[in-house]
Amino acid sequence: MNVTIKDVAKAAGVSVATVSRVLNNSAAVSASAAENVNNAIRELGYSPNFLGRNLRKCETNVILAIIPSTEQTFYSDIIRGMQNAASESGYDILLSTSNSSHNVEMRLLNMLFNRTVDAAILLGTQLDVKTLTDLNKQHYIALCCERVDGADVLTVTVDDKGGAFAAVDKLIKMGHRKIGMVSTSVNSLSSYDREQGYKKALEENGINLREEYIYRGTYDFKHGVKAFEHFMGLPEPPSAIFCISDILAASVVKKAISEGYSVGNDISVCGFDNILLSWMYTPGITTVEQPCYDIGRTVVEELISNINNGTKSNKKIMLPYKIIERESVGQYNAQ
Amino acid sequence: MNVTIKDVAKAAGVSVATVSRVLNNSAAVSASAAENVNNAIRELGYSPNFLGRNLRKCETNVILAIIPSTEQTFYSDIIRGMQNAASESGYDILLSTSNSSHNVEMRLLNMLFNRTVDAAILLGTQLDVKTLTDLNKQHYIALCCERVDGADVLTVTVDDKGGAFAAVDKLIKMGHRKIGMVSTSVNSLSSYDREQGYKKALEENGINLREEYIYRGTYDFKHGVKAFEHFMGLPEPPSAIFCISDILAASVVKKAISEGYSVGNDISVCGFDNILLSWMYTPGITTVEQPCYDIGRTVVEELISNINNGTKSNKKIMLPYKIIERESVGQYNAQ
DNA sequence: CAATATCGTGAAACCGATTTCAATTGGCAT
DNA sequence: ATGCCAATTGAAATCGGTTTCACGATATTG
Numbered sequence A, B: 001m002n003v004t005i006k007d008v009a010k011a012a013g014v015s016v017a018t019v020s021r022v023l024n025n026s027a028a029v030s031a032s033a034a035e036n037v038n039n040a041i042r043e044l045g046y047s048p049n050f051l052g053r054n055l056r057k058c059e060t061n062v063i064l065a066i067i068p069s070t071e072q073t074f075y076s077d078i079i080r081g082m083q084n085a086a087s088e089s090g091y092d093i094l095l096s097t098s099n100s101s102h103n104v105e106m107r108l109l110n111m112l113f114n115r116t117v118d119a120a121i122l123l124g125t126q127l128d129v130k131t132l133t134d135l136n137k138q139h140y141i142a143l144c145c146e147r148v149d150g151a152d153v154l155t156v157t158v159d160d161k162g163g164a165f166a167a168v169d170k171l172i173k174m175g176h177r178k179i180g181m182v183s184t185s186v187n188s189l190s191s192y193d194r195e196q197g198y199k200k201a202l203e204e205n206g207i208n209l210r211e212e213y214i215y216r217g218t219y220d221f222k223h224g225v226k227a228f229e230h231f232m233g234l235p236e237p238p239s240a241i242f243c244i245s246d247i248l249a250a251s252v253v254k255k256a257i258s259e260g261y262s263v264g265n266d267i268s269v270c271g272f273d274n275i276l277l278s279w280m281y282t283p284g285i286t287t288v289e290q291p292c293y294d295i296g297r298t299v300v301e302e303l304i305s306n307i308n309n310g311t312k313s314n315k316k317i318m319l320p321y322k323i324i325e326r327e328s329v330g331q332y333n334a335q
Numbered sequence C: 001c002a003a004t005a006t007c008g009t010g011a012a013a014c015c016g017a018t019t020t021c022a023a024t025t026g027g028c029a030t
Numbered sequence D: 001a002t003g004c005c006a007a008t009t010g011a012a013a014t015c016g017g018t019t020t021c022a023c024g025a026t027a028t029t030g
Helices: A005-012 A016-024 A031-044 A050-057 A075-088 A102-113 A129-138 A160-173 A189-204 A222-232 A246-258 A276-280 A292-309 B005-012 B016-024 B031-044 B050-057 B075-088 B102-113 B129-138 B160-173 B189-204 B222-232 B246-258 B276-280 B292-309
Strands: A062-067 A092-097 A119-122 A140-144 A154-158 A179-184 A214-217 A240-243 A268-270 A287-289 A316-319 A322-324 B062-067 B092-097 B119-122 B140-144 B154-158 B179-184 B214-217 B240-243 B268-270 B287-289 B316-319 B322-324
Touching: A005 A016, A005 A031, A016 A031, A050 B050, A062 A075, A062 A102, A062 A292, A075 A092, A075 A292, A075 B092, A092 B075, A102 A119, A119 A292, A129 A140, A140 A292, A154 A160, A154 A292, A160 A179, A160 A189, A160 A240, A160 A268, A160 A287, A160 A322, A179 A189, A179 A222, A179 A246, A214 A222, A222 A240, A222 A246, A240 A246, A246 A268, A246 A276, A246 B276, A276 B246, A276 B276, A292 A316, B005 B016, B005 B031, B016 B031, B062 B075, B062 B102, B062 B292, B075 B092, B075 B292, B102 B119, B119 B292, B129 B140, B140 B292, B154 B160, B154 B292, B160 B179, B160 B189, B160 B240, B160 B268, B160 B287, B160 B322, B179 B189, B179 B222, B179 B246, B214 B222, B222 B240, B222 B246, B240 B246, B246 B268, B246 B276, B292 B316
Parallel strands: A062 A092, A062 A119, A119 A140, A140 A154, A154 A316, A179 A214, A179 A240, A240 A268, B062 B092, B062 B119, B119 B140, B140 B154, B154 B316, B179 B214, B179 B240, B240 B268
Antiparallel strands: A092 B092, A287 A322, B287 B322
16 A cells, blocks of 8 residues: 555665665765666655654654643744754654643653653643653653752743842832732742742832732632732732733733723733733733743753753753833822 | 563563553453563563554554644634544644644645654645645545635534624624624635625625725734724724634724724624633623634544544534624614 | 775664464363 | 363564665775
């Protein structure tokens, strides 16, 4: 049924070894033989079976990227960066979603064990430090966007703490003293780091931390609404709210508007990520931009460099953020 | 270095054939032999190499889904549906993005030729009818969300024309007579079908079609802004605007608000897709919902059924839409 | 001119699994 | 005790490539 390298060899009147050499430019082949082979390939419509090839070479040139969910447009540019970097080295990126499920993640990582892919990139993971470190000893893996404390694994993230610090510091410089934060209670170090940045900004500006000003929920947009309700129920509601994601920020903004607030005047809201939504919203949402494309490129470049050199650099790379000013944040005005 | 089936066989004191039988439950193996094998597998930490396995079985149990871009959250539920349906049959879904590039798409489809995957699903494609039909003769492929006229290929979409008809008919029933449409000039039949639904609704309600009421750009959100400017520059601007996507609708709404319009009162805007954004926007955007999860499930179920039966049903399946009413559409009020 | 290096080539081993086929074993009926 | 059948089992073929190695032919060197 399918045309194999043997058929090509027969049609070209050469051995399979010669065909293979032509396919891979792996050794000198006479011009006439090469021409015969190429003609045969064209005539027969031959395409090499990668299962045979990969089995022999013990490599697939495929890198698996596991994303928690496709719900956030956030990953779009990261993936583009990954794919560009990968294709420059002859690799392909395959995506799969884990739905933040430990079981699904393990099932997907099985593709590493069974050699379907050469490496895996985890954009957020449910695995613990030990599992990750062990995994990294046997295989090529990397963490992206979400670090894991103590895991000795190649990791590329934005400067979460720095970005949060800069955003909150900016709010303070604009006169805000009562600043709420919408964070998560889930086991996520990016949230934790952003909280640290928030706290540092308060501290450096001589503002006391108030526990009731930190709301912890999940990444789900519904928690933006709940956070806003919580803050506005306080005796002294904050005049500005810093959110660990644009989705949560948009949700806070929506609720604020529906309650009759003028966002950017009565209350300021700042997000994180700079996804399309923050640009499109009315009012535009001030946010901390992640260098998504570069994050994607960097993690793949480092990973392929490890593969090619047979090393495990396990670098921890932190890329710079950028503050994007829009209309959802304004000068503090005492009423 | 790596532990193979041979190592397991040696450790368990049986032949590789017996190990294989245990791995696949393919034939009767004595309880004692099975136990030895399982112990050896556990002790050695053995995981079968799928390249060898797949090479021999001529199957990978992997389906490739090619999405034009990850930019639109729209695909999230479709992919979830695909993955659920796939895993029920022991398949995995791999995603890749083509960035709407013909070249990238062909490079990805190469995974079909080289047997890296068993089948491919195209969510939008740059390929022409002949290429698709030929491809479908040699391999298992399917179209999802975006049909191609005349392509004899399994296709699953929403009822684009029906959804657009219902949305525009609703606008008319609410008193609107001057209705703009934001469409695309790109080669996309979903846009075309939605235009047909728009035209049909006008016709059935005895409203003359005005060419200047149809703006054609691309899917890029910037075209929402341009469309709005175009419409408002007309001598008789429309009182309602129907958009072929929520992204474009949100962009129209943003521009309208920034121009001082009260969306839902001064002007009505309706989208298509029902992505998260349409819910989160202020005002909430009235839209036509696609049954994304079911679309994903259905296309995978049909595809796997084709693979298992060795058939090519090439069905054209159209799933029902649902109108979601929010605040961006209101009764026509003559000013 | 002899000795040696280089080039092009094919036969065969190999990657790691599955599957066919034949052989061995044990149980049961006669 | 003999014959027959079913249940286990392993040797070997196979999937489709890549790569090693040996060999003959040609080119280069002293």
